[in-house]
Each structure stands twice: as structure tokens, then as C-alpha cells.
Amino acid sequence: xxxxxxxxxxxxxxxxxxxxxxxxxxxxxxxxxxxxxxxxxxxxxxxxxxxxxxxxxxxxxxxxxxxxxxxxxxxxxxxxxxxxxxxxxxxxxxxxxxxxxxxxxxxxxxxxxxxxxxxxxxxxxxxxxxxxxxxxxxxxxxxxxxxxxxxxxxxxxxxxxxxxxxxxxxxxxxxxxxxxxxxxxxxxxxxxxxxxxxxxxxxxxxxxxxxxxxxxxxxxxxxxxxxxxxxxxxxxxxxxxxxxxxxxxxxxxxxxxxxxxxxxxxxxxxxxxxxxxxxxxxxxxxxxxxxxxxxxxxxxxxxxxxxxxxxxxxxxxxxxxxxxxxxxxxxxxxxxxxxxxxxxxxxxxxxxxxxxxxxxxxxxxxxxxxxxxxxxxxxxxxxxx
Numbered sequence: 124x125x126x127x128x129x130x131x132x133x134x135x136x137x138x139x140x141x142x143x144x145x146x147x148x149x150x151x152x153x154x155x156x157x158x159x160x161x162x163x164x165x166x167x168x169x170x171x172x173x174x175x176x177x178x179x180x181x182x183x184x185x186x187x188x189x190x191x192x193x194x195x196x197x198x199x200x201x202x203x204x205x206x207x208x209x210x211x212x213x214x215x216x217x218x219x220x221x222x223x224x225x226x227x228x229x230x231x232x233x234x235x236x237x238x239x240x241x242x243x244x245x246x247x248x249x250x251x252x253x254x255x256x257x258x259x260x261x262x263x264x265x266x267x268x269x270x271x272x273x274x275x276x277x278x279x280x281x282x283x284x285x286x287x288x289x290x291x292x293x294x295x296x297x298x299x300x301x302x303x304x305x306x307x308x309x310x311x312x313x314x315x316x317x318x319x320x321x322x323x324x325x326x327x328x329x330x331x332x333x334x335x336x337x338x339x340x341x342x343x344x345x346x347x348x349x350x351x352x353x354x355x356x357x358x359x360x361x362x363x364x365x366x367x368x369x370x371x372x373x374x375x376x377x378x379x380x381x382x383x384x385x386x387x388x389x390x391x392x393x394x395x396x397x398x399x400x401x402x403x404x405x406x407x408x409x410x411x412x413x414x415x416x417x418x419x420x421x422x423x424x425x426x427x428x429x430x431x432x433x434x435x436x437x438x439x440x441x442x443x444x445x446x447x448x449x450x451x452x453x454x455x456x457x458x459x460x461x462x463x464x465x466x467x468x469x470x471x472x473x474x475x476x477x478x479x480x481x482x483x484x485x486x487x488x489x490x491x492x493x494x495x496x497x498x499x500x501x502x503x504x505x506x507x508x
Contacts, residue, residue: 124167126182130367131338132161139169149327151299151308156331159366164235166280166309174274196227200274202266206253206286218258238368260291277306284310285317292319299325333365343370362444383424394496411485422476432457463506464499471495
């Protein structure tokens with residue numbers, strides 16, 4: 124990854140480059156910042172830069188053999204350690220080295236902007252918690268005892284360093300304090316207070332803030348769907364609040380809104396005041412003609428809208444990541460999603476998603492769901508009277 128691919132954080136890029144060019148680079152560093160701020164991408168870009176064969180004053184060249192391998196996260200001299208647990212493929216004694224293929228594949232899917240919840244979902248650990256364990260620490264120490272294979276610097280990246288358990292942390296103290304020559308250790312973390320003090324004290328702190336809004340808007344504009352005038356990038360950048368992962372989520376959700384908002388609004392209105400059963404029947408038939416994935420996406424979007432209605436009811440407007448027409452509808456509709464029906468609405472929509480995944484007949488499923496929703500909307504109206 125190159126510095127130009129890291130969104131914003133220009134002052135940190137300049138500081139890292141200067142520390143390297145002035146030969147003042149700390150060999151153990153802690154990149155600390157909130158989720159989506161670019162700590163891991165910056166670590167990867169810095170690792171690529173210090174090993175580039177032809178670096179410029181602002182970035183690695185991106186084309187030398189070393190850069191090409193670093194861009195694939197597959198260079199022989201970069202070693203990753205990350206939270207892990209048992210999976211279907213690693214049933215006991217998990218450690219990072221056994222899951223490297225999964226890790227590299229995950230980094231491709233997120234363009235190196237990793238987040239712990241998505242990583243655990245990708246890994247398939249279920250409800251289990253991940254940690255960086257003493258087996259990881261032992262492996263890291265073994266790697267450090269070897270010379271770099273072909274790069275100038277051997278790179279160690281410990282992602283989510285706050286997940287180092289106590290045994291692993293204590294085992295690594297000497298290595299973090301006195302790493303071998305030509306070694307760069309980068310700890311990447313979000314929660315400073317969860318890293319034990321003896322580990323924190325052995326690393327130079329590089330503090331990241333959230334991405335500035337201008338950089339966020341610029342990056343989001345590059346991803347804007349051509350011809351999709353309904354994507355309000357400025358509003359979404361403001362809502363994302365400097366978090367690139369949140370910005371991507373908003374773009375994807377807005378794409379769903381643009382496709383599903385009007386049908387969902389019409390459906391909820393038909394169920395709220397069921398005077399035109401013919402129109403409701405026509406809607407159910409239209410939904411039955413969609414593919415299962417579309418039906419599932421529509422229902423998931425419906426759950427999102429119901430959730431935002433609940434957030435409006437408790438005055439948690441910050442959690443309502445909508446703008447414009449969608450926000451206006453949710454604000455007006457939210458009083459009718461209340462204690463009388465909200466739990467049951469969640470239940471019947473989740474149940475419908477379950478049956479869609481198991482090839483239920485779309486027409487029957489949506490007809491049943493619609494009539495259940497009619498009754499629940501009636502209960503919600505009665506609660507407001």
C-alpha cells in the first residue's frame with residue numbers, strides 16, 4: 124500500500140517520511156487511532172516505503188519488486204499478528220500464522236481498512252472473543268531471531284494490540300524494548316487504556332485523529348455511483364464523522380435506499396392504513412418476482428428503517444444515519460413504531476429473512492408478512508392515541 128492510498132492523515136505521512144530520511148525512526152511504534160482512521164493502512168504504507176528500492180520524497184515507487192510484494196501483503200519480510208480464535212479449519216491451539224491466508228484475503232475485501240467485528244465475521248469465530256496469545260508471541264520472537272530474507276527491514280505488524288493477552292504481553296517486553304537491528308515493529312490499536320503500561324512505554328506513540336472531512340469527501344466522491352444523484356456525499360461524510368468504514372457503509376446503505384426506499388415507504392403506508400388491499404396484493408406479487416437475494420436485501424433494509432424509527436423515538440438522532448427524504452419519512456413514521464409493536468416487528472421481519480434463505484415462496488411469504496404488519500401497525504396507532 125502506498126501513502127497516496129491512505130485517506131487523509133497527511134501530517135502523519137510527512138512525519139513518518141522525515142523520521143526515516145533523518146535516520147531517526149523509532150523501531151517500535153504504536154499507531155493509535157479510532158476505527159476507520161487509517162492506522163493499519165498507514166502501517167502498511169510505511170512498511171512498503173522503508174523497503175522500497177526507489178522511494179521518492181513523498182511515497183514508495185509502487186513498481187519495484189519489493190513494492191509489488193508489499194502491496195499484496197505477501198512479502199517474505201512482513202509478519203502479521205492479529206486477534207484469533209478457533210475456527211472450522213483451526214480447531215485447537217489457534218495462532219496468527221495458521222490463519223494468514225484468511226487474513227490476507229480479508230485485507231483484500233476491505234482494502235486494508237480492517238475492523239475487528241468484520242474480521243471476526245470473516246473468520247467465522249461466532250460469538251467467541253479473539254486474542255493475541257502467547258503462541259503468537261513465541262512465533263514473533265522466533266521470527267525476530269532470523270535475518271531479513273530480502274528486504275532492508277523486517278516488518279512486524281501487531282493489529283489490535285489491545286488484544287494482546289497478559290502472557291503474550293509479558294513475553295514480548297524485551298523484544299519490544301530492544302528489537303534486533305533493521306527491524307520495524309508497529310503496534311496498531313484503537314484503545315490505549317487496554318494496552319498494559321509496560322507495553323505502551325516501550326513504543327513511540329503516533330496518534331491518529333479521525334479523517335478530516337475534506338479528505339473523506341474527496342475519497343467518497345471517487346466511489347460515487349455514476350448517475351446516482353441521490354447520493355449526498357457531503358451529508359454522508361458529516362454522518363460518518365471521520366470513519367472511512369462508516370463512510371463505505373453509508374454509501375452501500377444509500378444505494379439500497381435508492382433502490383428500496385420508495386417501495387418500502389409504499390408498503391408501510393399500505394399496511395398502516397389498509398384501505399387498498401388490491402394495491403397491497405400487487406406489491407406482494409411484485410416482491411415474489413424478485414430474486415431471493417433482492418428479497419432478503421429489501422427485508423434487511425426494512426429492519427434498518429425500523430431500527431432508525433426506534434432511535435428517533437429515544438431522541439438518539441446521531442444514530443439515525445439518513446438524510447433528506449428518507450430522514451423525513453422516518454421522523455414522521457417513528458411514533459407508530461413503539462412499545463406496542465416494535466419487538467414483534469423485528470421478530471416477524473427476521474423470521475421472514477430466515478424463510479427467504481430457505482426458499483420460501485415469495486408471494487405467500489410477503490402476503491403473510493403484510494397481514495401481520497397490518498395488525499401490528501394498528502396496535503402502534505392505538506398506543507399513540
